[in-house]
Amino acid sequence: MxxxxxxxxxxxxxxxxxxxxxxxxxxxxxxxxxxxxxxxxxxxxxxxxxxxxxxxxxxxxxxxxxxxxxxxxxxxxxxxxxxxxxxxxxxxxxxxxxxxxxxxxxxxxxxxxxxxxxxxxxxxxxxxxxxxxxxxxxxxxxxxxxxxxxxNYQGWLKEELFPKGYSFKEGNFSILVLGHSYNVYDEFLNMGVLGKLQERDINIFTAEELDDDIIRKYSNFTNKRIFWTHGRRILGASKYHLKKATIDGIIYLSSFGCGLDSVLSHFVLKQANLYNVPFMLLTLDEQTGEAGFNTRLEAFLDMMKWRDRNQSHISTFR
Ligand code: SF4
CATH class of the missing domain: 3.40.50 (Rossmann fold)
Incomplete structure (x- = not known):
């Protein structure tokens, strides 16, 4: 064989x-x-x-x-x-x-x-x-x-790619984790960000969970058509969740030196500001240290919770 x-x-x-x-x-x-x-x-x-x-x-x-x-x-x-x-x-x-x-x-x-x-x-x-x-x-x-x-790709995704399986708990904070699929689902590359959020009882959404027709419908807000499929997915997912008010924050995982991410993250940041939803960009490369990564993640989650307690003057961008 x-x-x-x-x-x-x-x-x-x-x-x-x-x-x-x-x-x-x-x-x-x-x-x-x-x-x-x-x-x-x-x-x-x-x-x-x-x-x-x-x-x-x-x-x-x-x-x-x-x-x-x-x-x-x-x-x-x-x-x-x-x-x-x-x-x-x-x-x-x-x-x-x-x-x-x-x-x-x-x-x-x-x-x-x-x-x-x-x-x-x-x-x-x-x-x-x-x-x-x-x-x-x-x-x-x-x-x-x-x-x-x-x-049934989405079934496989939820069973195989979420470190602790996929579950959604009503009433918990929810975060949209955006980025190219290899940044979002490779646990080593992203220092286990999905698992870390799960340990803190945060609900996680990702772009790959959404059907293509939803992505296409919601990614049509740019003046010029985005011609990268993964770019459309990232923009469509962010717009969908922001419009439906399903999320308390967005974490964008980007690779250092990625030209696409430098454009896309800017679009997502602008949209997040428009809907007053906290946004954090985490740029990853082989030099990224886990301690600094964890500190930024903790700070972002704290900020999200403070804002939830009506202190909405706190900046949405970190
Ligand atoms: S440059 Fe960006 S989009 Fe291209 S392969 Fe690297 S991470 Fe992916």
Whole structure:
């Protein structure tokens, strides 16, 4: 049985149920890299270019972990996830960055994920199946099953990606944790922010919980159309929760040096100010210390609670 390595980085957090169903359906064995840890991060930093953002470096580390344990590593090239929208250039170029930075890799399975073009996804997986010696019929059947499984993505997200499972308690404070999915759900990268909020009985919302039609409806407030799918998701989720008054605060997790986040966080900050909701931007890189991170988190939660006790003159921005 062919062993396919799946690095637990970048868009893994949005796609793993699909990949799992597809590869297992065509008779492959999946090997996931473990959750990010210090060793994975350090190896990723050593093997990637200095200019890369932390999630890209961490993904290098996951590939490094897998390279001697599998026959293939799956590194799809995400180009577009919606018509007239694109992914960040670093996501587009990730397979080439990795191939040119890490020695002695096993065979890399590269396919284009380009949903701008009709049927491109199905064709890409057909090509993938063919390269592994799988017939078109078996590949298509597995693809259909994978699509079906993917329709329950939100169930997987709540079971697998929240450190202590997902629960909502009426009457508790609620925070929207925003950012790219790899910043929000990689517990090591974000120093366990979801778990820390859960320990303090804070309800958590994330952008990935919302259906795409809601995101599209609520992200239409900018003068110029946002052409990054992840950007739309972040803006749509913030606007939806601010308008519905479901949240007491927003925490934006950003990677140091991320061009997209520098624009998006500014939009979210303006919206949060408009609705008078506290906002905090946490920028993460490999130098971020946990003590300072915790202090900022505590200060933000204290400020949120003071404001709740009618001291609304306290600034909403930290
Ligand atoms: S969107 Fe930002 S964090 Fe994500 S890959 Fe691009 S630069 Fe890195």
């Amino acid at each position: 062919k062993k396919i390595g799946i690095p637990r980085g970048m868009l893994y957090y949005e796609n793993f149920p699909f990949w799992q169903e597809y590869f297992e359906g065509i008779g492959c064995e999946l090997v996931e890299s473990p959750k990010t840890n210090k060793e994975i991060m350090d190896k990723g930093i050593l093997s990637s270019v200095d200019e890369a953002c932390l999630p890209v470096k961490i993904t290098h580390g996951h590939v490094n972990y897998l390279k001697d344990k599998v026959d293939y590593i799956f590194l799809p090239r995400f180009i577009s996830l919606h018509k007239m929208e694109y992914c960040c250039p670093k996501i587009l170029g990730l397979p080439e960055m990795i191939i040119n930075s890490i020695d002695d890799l096993p065979e890399i399975i590269q396919i284009d994920i380009n949903l701008y073009r009709r049927n491109e996804l199905k064709n890409s997986f057909q090509e993938l199946g063919k390269s592994l010696g799988v017939s078109k019929e078996v590949s298509n059947k597995s693809f259909r099953k994978a699509l079906k499984k993917f329709s």
